[in-house]
Amino acid sequence: MSDFFAMGGYAAYVWPAYGITAAVLIGLWIASVRSLKSREAEVEAAEAGQPRRGDR
Amino acid sequence: MHRYANPARFQRLARAIFPWTTGLTVLCLGGGLWFALVQSPPDYQQGETVRIMYIHVPAAWMAMFSYTCIAAASAALLVWKHPLAELAARAMAPIGASFTALCLITGSLWGEPMWGTWWVWDARLTSVLILFFLYLGQIALFNAFDDPTRGGRAAAILALVGVINVPIIKFSVDWWNTLHQPASVLRMSGPTIDPSMLLPLLLMAFGFTFYFVSLTLLRIRSEILARRLRALQFAQGSAEPAGARRVSA
Numbered sequence A: 001m002s003d004f005f006a007m008g009g010y011a012a013y014v015w016p017a018y019g020i021t022a023a024v025l026i027g028l029w030i031a032s033v034r035s036l037k038s039r040e041a042e043v044e045a046a047e048a049g050q051p052r053r054g055d056r
Numbered sequence B: 001m002h003r004y005a006n007p008a009r010f011q012r013l014a015r016a017i018f019p020w021t022t023g024l025t026v027l028c029l030g031g032g033l034w035f036a037l038v039q040s041p042p043d044y045q046q047g048e049t050v051r052i053m054y055i056h057v058p059a060a061w062m063a064m065f066s067y068t069c070i071a072a073a074s075a076a077l078l079v080w081k082h083p084l085a086e087l088a089a090r091a092m093a094p095i096g097a098s099f100t101a102l103c104l105i106t107g108s109l110w111g112e113p114m115w116g117t118w119w120v121w122d123a124r125l126t127s128v129l130i131l132f133f134l135y136l137g138q139i140a141l142f143n144a145f146d147d148p149t150r151g152g153r154a155a156a157i158l159a160l161v162g163v164i165n166v167p168i169i170k171f172s173v174d175w176w177n178t179l180h181q182p183a184s185v186l187r188m189s190g191p192t193i194d195p196s197m198l199l200p201l202l203l204m205a206f207g208f209t210f211y212f213v214s215l216t217l218l219r220i221r222s223e224i225l226a227r228r229l230r231a232l233q234f235a236q237g238s239a240e241p242a243g244a245r246r247v248s249a
Helices: A002-009 A011-048 B007-039 B048-080 B083-115 B123-142 B148-162 B165-175 B195-236
Strands: none
Touching: A002 A011, A002 B048, A011 B048, A011 B083, A011 B195, B007 B048, B007 B195, B048 B083, B048 B123, B048 B148, B048 B165, B048 B195, B083 B123, B083 B148, B083 B195, B123 B148, B123 B165
């Protein structure tokens, strides 16, 4: 198991490569989902405050 | 007018496809990581550092693939004025920029132990760095105008001019003397890489592709909402930026 983490002495290069990739891809995903959710809420709020066409 | 190119139909389609592409992302990346980190052998020359290849090469492919998609969307925007095309380009640019950054970072982490340097100004590395700056330029242009459609057009023109860089990246290792090794998978006479290494490489590449498709669908939905929100605010007469005089709806 420790052999696996040692990566033949190249742990300092292999693991950061995988770690940074995971961090960037997961981070971008979370940021995109958050932005979608907040826009959904904003559109809903704006539509609620909008008088319907028939009311005018 | 097809001002929103039927966003309702797109939203339905995107919602239907999204769970499948997301599931395939998880499956491919899960299997890919297992083969990349555990099952595949170390390289006879490069030892364990070859495992960086399984993210570096797919990230590089995605960097070029995303850019090609953005260029195609930009052409659709400029030629047919298709409104969804602009939202697609807007949605894809940060994803492509991220893959390009990952390609550069993982390449650097691979270059230091194998070449003895983090960076060289050779044709392959420099052209990929230019690709990264093209992405950053597009993202800046998208947000540089009060009227998003003007920003979209400016970014589309940059995307189309910059697409010349994609074949330059691909063939840079053949056209110039470079430290970077030539292609070993996407070449005319077939891959020269061993199947035990080709399998994790392809799994990771498919995983990244499905990730790209899923996230693009999600981000286009978000861009449609942003545009919708803008139209609503415009109709209410609030938050109307100067110089954004476009008739909404």
